[in-house]
Amino acid sequence: MAVKSFRDAINETLKQEMRRDSRVIVMGEDVVGGMGGSSGVAEAAGGTFGVTAGLAAEFGRRRVIDTPITESAIIGAAGGAALTGLRPVAELMFIDFIGVCLDQILNQQAKFRYMFGGKCSVPVTIRTLMGAGLGAGPQHSQSLHGVLTSIPGIKVVVPSNAADAKGLLATAIRDDDPVIFCEHKYLYGESCEVPDGEHLIPFGEANVTRTGSHVTVVAFSRMVLLANKVADKLAKEGISVEVVDPRTTSPLDKDSILESIEKTGRLVVVDEATPFCGMASEIAGLAACEALSSLKAPVQKVTAPHTPVPATPGLEQDWLPSVERIEAAIRATLTQKFARAG
């Protein structure tokens, strides 16, 4: 075990998996960086956020492929390569860019296995950056994991810490289905203890990051950090908060979520995404459909508003779910009760 950043954990996992399996390739825009530039500096970038640094030096440019800015061709080629025997890890620089290549995910990769009668595998991993907080504005800040979660045939991963990023990315690369691996850009600098060597975390297994008995908070990606912070603060007041991090939204570990709701009877869902048809609604719906008799109070949803992400300093922070809003939601659910009928 050593303390590593989220960025370094992903970099290390890519290297480990590429060493382990020669069919693993990495492709995307500037994953090497500096190709064709006038400075002649090899590997001038290693990814926009440095996540793929050092890969080309170790594995060569046949396996670490810089592409033009051409998302349909990147994601489509990754799918075609997966269909024909490679295990590509394609980088979609920002999840917002799904807009220019969604067909290759929605209509192609997600459907291949089913519409070809189970006679193929599609072992493609799409690494992509999500999340607001850097002032990048409406087209570089979204969290679209919920949109992708609604598509059968793909799996969606939303790691919240470096150790999980490592274990889940290794699982993604070895998985025989298309996986969208969503890296919150605000997490890259966050560090924690990361297991050395091989570390695999199965999909569909939630992690309870704080155990508690008064209220359940289900949070995704970076929101887990905020929820943990609030739980630690409220613990000092004697409020016992359980934080559940599903880690993958598809498959979703319903059992762990329901078990926690049955224990606490109160639910707050925190998702850095717009409020309609997203994970917060999904978890609230799950509680309504399968744990209503356990609930002692209405479910609280803490999400972004139904607006684009503003670039405006200040307004962007208002857009994001905050520790204050999470705390308020927890306090609300602790004081609210269902009105008795009749």
Add this chain to the structure above:
Amino acid sequence: MAVPIYDPIILLDAYRRMRAIREFEERMRREVQAGSVPGFVHLYCGQEAVAVGTCMHLRDTDYIGSTHRGHGHCIAKGCDVGDMLLEIYCKQGGLCNGKGGSMHIADLRKGMLGANAIVGGSPPIAVGAALTQATLGTDGCTVTFIGDGASNQGTVAESLNMAAILKLPLIFLYENNGYAEFTGISYHMRGNLAQRAAGFGMPGETVDGVDFFAVYDAVGRAVARARRGEGPSAVEAVAMRWYGHFEGDMQLYRDPKEVERLRATADPLVKFEERAVKEFDIAADELREIDEEITELIEEKVIAAKAAPKPPREALYTDVYGSY
């Protein structure tokens, strides 16, 4: 340039495949009209020489990416017609176990990466197949069939550029059949498809897609270049489709005389036979024997497909994921 020599075995094989496509599609047309085929069916009649002139150069380990008009590509690439028919009728044992249907037939064992119901959906996937071939260092190649309609999709431009810069063993086979759904090419595009490819720094040539020999020669050059590791090429084959966009299309946009004229003057099988008999000593009798065999084969397989069981109800839930 030396006159190409055509092995009679190859010529008879090519004729057999073209005749199989014609018979298959004419039969499908009658079956659709009789109401026995589920979903949409897009027929390949008139374009037989394009698929066959191309796929005669390919091995099972080479790949093709296809289109919604994919039956001809499948037959040319060696897919079993009985298993194709089971698939078109959405029956158990079909190439996709009955869950893909006409527009999604795939057969990876034969290197057929799938018909594709998204116009322009296939070229990026074919880039990936060619990337696999290049990465693994094989001498395999991939062909992506692109209709004139699909040629206007951005995915095609992205694929041309990506294949060019990565020097992939990929052939862009434009099938210019004159119409993008209900819109004629004189309206929907400008310039020339082979020149568009040339704009991406690769060889591009236009050939008569009704003429098997012209397609075969041009694709032969492109395939050889791909196998030598010299990168992608494009071939535009011009061959009008005989029927509508889909079977059932009223074709109000088309002068009925156009189709009569095509049948009279632009039949790829007739054109093939004229030259094969005259120049390459193929006996017409031998071709008539093939005709009879094919007619019997299709009859037998259509009857079998109609009688075959449907997939069980549980099939609804299978093969969404490998594991979940």
